[in-house]
Amino acid sequence: MNLGIIAALAYGILSILGGFLGYITAGSNISLFSGSISGLILIFSAFVQLQGQSWGLTLAAIFTAILIVVFAFRLAKTRKFMPAGLMTVLGMLTLALIVNQFQIMTSTR
Structure with a gap:
């Protein structure tokens, strides 16, 4: 198991947990829905990578980049480190870590 898989899996799990935490603390259905969907997509991409499909790493990179942008905008708007900054x-x-895994994969070909 490479670091790209571990990173996508961990970030996916954290996204799901964050969605549940947002629902519990603020009653936010949007947090629950978006955290669950984004987390499941990242976990799915990790599973696809485990199956040897390189497009799983691409999916994880794209979705992680989208989440970074979303959370960065939210951080700029709220100026609160938790949860957007974290x-x-x-x-x-x-x-x-995913980009590093891309570099490792392309250098071994």
Whole structure:
């Protein structure tokens, strides 16, 4: 299991947990829905990567980049580190690990 898979899986799980936490603390159905959907897509991309399909890594990179933008805008709007700032930082770390995995994959070909 490579770091790209682990990063996508971990960020997906955190997205789902964050959605549930947003629902519990603020009663936000949107947090529950968006956190669950984005988390499931990232977990799906990790599963696809485990099956040896390289497009799973691409899916994870694209979706992580989208989440970074969404959370960065939310951070700029609210100026609160939790949860938008944390998810932005973790998203950037996840994307860095995924890009690193891309580099490893292309250098071994």
